[in-house]
Amino acid sequence: MLLLDPRRPDLPLDPFSTGILRDTVAFFEAKGKKKLKEDDRDRVWYRDFLEFQKEKKIFSTLLTPSAWGGEGARWDTFRNCAFNEVLGFYGLPYWYTWQVTILGLGPFWMSRNETLKRRTAALLAEGGIFGFGLSEKAHGADLYSTEMRLAKSPGGGYTASGRKYYIGNGNEAALLSVFGKMAEGDDWVFFAADPRHPKYQLIQNVCTSQSYVAEFALNDYPVADEEILLRGPEAWDASLNTVNVGKYNLGWASIGIATHAFYEAIRHASRRRLYGMSVTDFPHVSRMFTDAWTRLVAMRLFALRAADYFRSATREDRRYLLYNPVVKMKVTTEGERVIDLLWDVIAAKGFEKETVFEMATRDIRALPKLEGTVHVNIALILKFLPNVLLTPSACPEVPRRTDPADDVFLFDQGPARGLSKIRFHDLRKAYGEFDLPNVALFREQIAALQSFLSRQRVTEAQQKDLDLVLTLGELFTLVVYGQLILENAALLGVAPDVVDQIFDVFVRDFSRFAVELHGRAGATTEQAAACLSLVRRPAPDGGRAAAIFAREILPLADAYEMSP
Numbered sequence: 001m002l003l004l005d006p007r008r009p010d011l012p013l014d015p016f017s018t019g020i021l022r023d024t025v026a027f028f029e030a031k032g033k034k035k036l037k038e039d040d041r042d043r044v045w046y047r048d049f050l051e052f053q054k055e056k057k058i059f060s061t062l063l064t065p066s067a068w069g070g071e072g073a074r075w076d077t078f079r080n081c082a083f084n085e086v087l088g089f090y091g092l093p094y095w096y097t098w099q100v101t102i103l104g105l106g107p108f109w110m111s112r113n114e115t116l117k118r119r120t121a122a123l124l125a126e127g128g129i130f131g132f133g134l135s136e137k138a139h140g141a142d143l144y145s146t147e148m149r150l151a152k153s154p155g156g157g158y159t160a161s162g163r164k165y166y167i168g169n170g171n172e173a174a175l176l177s178v179f180g181k182m183a184e185g186d187d188w189v190f191f192a193a194d195p196r197h198p199k200y201q202l203i204q205n206v207c208t209s210q211s212y213v214a215e216f217a218l219n220d221y222p223v224a225d226e227e228i229l230l231r232g233p234e235a236w237d238a239s240l241n242t243v244n245v246g247k248y249n250l251g252w253a254s255i256g257i258a259t260h261a262f263y264e265a266i267r268h269a270s271r272r273r274l275y276g277m278s279v280t281d282f283p284h285v286s287r288m289f290t291d292a293w294t295r296l297v298a299m300r301l302f303a304l305r306a307a308d309y310f311r312s313a314t315r316e317d318r319r320y321l322l323y324n325p326v327v328k329m330k331v332t333t334e335g336e337r338v339i340d341l342l343w344d345v346i347a348a349k350g351f352e353k354e355t356v357f358e359m360a361t362r363d364i365r366a367l368p369k370l371e372g373t374v375h376v377n378i379a380l381i382l383k384f385l386p387n388v389l390l391t392p393s394a395c396p397e398v399p400r401r402t403d404p405a406d407d408v409f410l411f412d413q414g415p416a417r418g419l420s421k422i423r424f425h426d427l428r429k430a431y432g433e434f435d436l437p438n439v440a441l442f443r444e445q446i447a448a449l450q451s452f453l454s455r456q457r458v459t460e461a462q463q464k465d466l467d468l469v470l471t472l473g474e475l476f477t478l479v480v481y482g483q484l485i486l487e488n489a490a491l492l493g494v495a496p497d498v499v500d501q502i503f504d505v506f507v508r509d510f511s512r513f514a515v516e517l518h519g520r521a522g523a524t525t526e527q528a529a530a531c532l533s534l535v536r537r538p539a540p541d542g543g544r545a546a547a548i549f550a551r552e553i554l555p556l557a558d559a560y561e562m563s564p
């Protein structure tokens, strides 16, 4: 259960769903690495993949809730994790068309418009893809400034006018969910738009990748009453609730990309001989591979555990609103660190045109920046700090969720407010279950952070200094990250030396963020001095890293290579 090998998918799915995964892997392996790379270089629209998913009804099966779908259809986050990971593994563009279909579908499945839901299910069954028209050129994260307007038509219905920017699948989507405001009354609104309509003007692909990231304009585009999906606060909530679903997937794209890059890197390094020895024999190289592998395993453990909370969520238990942004910002930035470590090892090889690695060096950078930047997500994560670190509560235990359930709550998340009321379970439980040297050190660091927060009052003025609080947010995020990783390590029976190795990395990372906070201009002299109480050195290794390298990591050099 540590890393994906696409030829031996490890996540426990029912036979039908395993079949979908195997078919998808077979599609990419038959396409082969050479063609995959050529299509990437030549920016070929991935019609082959879309035809394949249409023929196998893959998006329709995985993305239609059971109430609307055919055989095997349900929105099952666990199964979708596995599919996300495989698509990320073979290339970000393939993942992206699926991801923006997910986003586009959000407002449809959240709507009460039964006619449009039936039409959506039918379009998916015909192989249709979808898109999410939220962003605009001038406003980025600031949705309040949305300019798309819907005006009442004298003859009934409405006309929409405005532009959208960065809209995936905007060239070929069967339908787009578009966010805007009513011209009269300023109510928020989501409506359906069809890119084939003459009043839909496709302006350009904003990006230079295989994906189509559209700028489009609606010029007095007619919208019938039946094409309105959501209005008022419900439309506003749907924009945020859809992103809650989508942002979770970004972590899986990073995991998939980094896993494929890892296989290529270790295969190359282990076969490359310099000065009569293998590159993997250099101590700094084995250390870098061990750090990269450890970070990657941690990314996967966290993302899987976060899915348990997402799947078990109710309107009363919304802990996922912390864990999903952590997947979004932490897992994706960790993906960048994995690629950086591997690239330092394989150096020139990482530029070569026939490697998947070369795509990974570019694509891994995208995930932290989409659907809210790292900063936006840390700012969100920080809202939960008091209830996690200082005032935990009794909350229901969440089991591992691999069952084939339809996650209907995702489309019934309710009002997107009241974050300060969300309660969290006591993190001492997870941290107390592991008697390991680096977990013990990390516990000391958490206690030091709690003491820092209660003694070093962060003033109101300092709370507005994002440069300062974002670093605090990194420290807090690491605590939450470690907690869910320990929960999952216990559930999955991860070897203790691997867990200790993960916390060897975290002890160092925590110290690094503490030193960053120490240096922030906005910290007082007293606060800066107190930051140093958070710094620890990892426990003596005693041969642990070398044992893990030999047992878990070096064998990956021969485990997987993509078909040529």
Ligand SMILES: Cc1cc2nc3c(=O)[nH]c(=O)nc-3n(C[C@H](O)[C@H](O)[C@H](O)COP(=O)(O)OP(=O)(O)OC[C@H]3O[C@@H](n4cnc5c(N)ncnc54)[C@H](O)[C@@H]3O)c2cc1C
Pocket: 100, 103, 131, 132, 133, 134, 135, 139, 140, 141, 142, 165, 166, 167, 168, 169, 207, 213, 369, 370, 371, 372, 373, 374, 375, 376, 379, 466
């Ligand atoms: C390839 C690609 C595909 C995309 N696909 C889609 C799509 O299909 N549909 C769609 O609707 N959008 C899509 N987007 C848009 C994307 O999600 C937005 O670009 C993203 O949300 C961030 O907006 P921005 O990059 O314009 O950053 P800006 O909003 O300009 O933010 C810039 C900086 O301001 C700061 N900042 C802003 N707000 C806050 C805050 N609240 N707290 C703290 N700091 C803050 C941060 O430092 C941030 O990095 C896509 C973008 C790209 C590049």
